[in-house]
Amino acid sequence: MSNTILVTGATGTVGTESIKALSNRGLTVRAGVHSLIKGDRLKQLNPDVQLVELDYDKPQTLQVALTGVNRLFLITPFTEDQVAIGQRVIDAAKQAGVQHIVRLSVAGAAVEPGIQLGRWHREVEKYLEQSGIPFTHLRPGSFMQNFVNYNADSICQEGKIYMPLGEAKVSYIDARDIAATAAQILSADTTEHHGKAYELSGPQALGIAEAAAAIGQATGQPVHYVDVPEETARQAMDKAPTWMRDAMLELYRLSKAGYTANITTTVEDITGCAPHTFEQFAQHNSHRFKAKS
Ligand SMILES: NC(=O)c1ccc[n+]([C@@H]2O[C@H](COP(=O)([O-])OP(=O)(O)OC[C@H]3O[C@@H](n4cnc5c(N)ncnc54)[C@H](OP(=O)(O)O)[C@@H]3O)[C@@H](O)[C@H]2O)c1
Structure with a gap:
């Protein structure tokens, strides 16, 4: 079975670092980019990366980007429709037969009632949990970046x-450490991280x-x-x-x-x-x- 990993939001802060962190691991790494021109610079970080256009508002691009993918790093943008975007990608991933989704969430997402930023993320987390796809939630605090x-x-x-x-x-965290944690989990040949939620800090x-x-x-x-x-x-x-x-x-x-x-201590633990x-x-x-x- 091939190991193809798709990273969404790949030109963003965590996505860029993830493309770098996933290089040299014997995996096929695909970067889902909003614009191919903007994505071109990712080749300098990981010469083997596959660039694929991915626009959350164009379902067909999602379908193409997810073809042959078995692991997904799901990063959604900070937009008003972030919950709908997350749910749309999870539906498409299920359709494509993705076997593990690592989801970039936020610290405190599980706190109730919590704050709005956490509630949006928790909604996507719950949707993922109910999808039946093995998942890992990463919940970092504020980025140093x-x-x-x-x-x-x-x-x-x-x-x-x-x-x-x-x-x-x-407790600001460096996006490089979020990416390193995600890369470790996505490339692990075990199910030990399935069903887990990790709070990450600096x-x-x-x-x-x-x-x-x-x-x-x-x-x-x-x-x-x-x-x-x-x-x-x-x-x-x-x-x-x-x-x-x-x-x-x-x-x-x-x-x-x-x-x-x-x-x-999660970053170092993982x-x-x-x-x-x-x-x-x-x-x-x-x-x-x-x-x-
Ligand atoms: N910043 C923090 O301190 C912090 C802390 C904890 C959690 N988070 C979470 O981290 C996530 C954001 O991660 P990030 O900061 O790495 O992202 P980011 O730097 O804001 O990048 C967002 C990415 O999404 C892409 N994108 C935006 N709209 C799109 C669309 N319609 N279709 C396809 N791609 C689209 C952007 O591409 P273009 O630029 O080309 O549009 C970009 O690559 C959010 O969920 C946020 O809640 C942030």
Whole structure:
């Protein structure tokens, strides 16, 4: 039996790292990409990767992408229809005879009533559990890469990180460690991870002032944390849709209440390697945070 793995959202933060982490494992790795042009750079990370167009709104592309696939890393985007997308892919995977789905979920998805971000993920998790396809849920906390994706501009231009997080601590995880964990599970020739849900975290919980200091240390340029009142943060996100703004502000309140600092040993338990520290992440990405001269 061939071992063909499809990664959805393959050009995204976790997807890109997963394509790299799945290389050199004797597997056929297929990257489901929204746009083939955007996906081309994945070949530099994994020269053997197969690129396949995958648009959640075009069911036929799902069918083609899943042909011959037996394992799936299901990453859905942060969109209003994320639950419907997840369910659509699970239905198509069942049709295609996929034998194991590793699902990228979120920390705290099983908490009830929890927060909206977790409830959306839990809905997809439950749908997957009821599909009869063997599954593994990965539930990471906030990604370290959020600082690259959302804070790099103000860091480069002003040496500042604006966040409404007060003194909250967050056990940020490096997306490379999520990818390494997923790759280990997807390439394992055992069923030991079937039916399991794993909470994933980085090795330390840190506040934004500490994250800012680590980034400043890595670039040699000071970075300061500006604690933003919730109302100001709401206004700053006025271009974002209401559902997204509300979900993010709810997450920040959860952090301020102390619920996002949990540390687990799961990454090391599964991969055998200690997860990256924030300092290592900052060093690795220092070029993304440097002021342009
Ligand atoms: N960020 C965090 O701190 C965090 C923490 C825990 C869990 N999560 C979860 O992680 C997931 C997101 O992962 P990520 O950050 O790696 O993703 P991401 O970087 O936002 O990338 C999303 C991917 O989905 C693709 N995509 C978007 N719309 C599509 C469509 N209609 N058809 C096909 N592909 C489409 C994008 O391609 P294009 O760019 O080409 O459109 C991109 O490759 C979400 O479920 C989120 O809840 C995030």
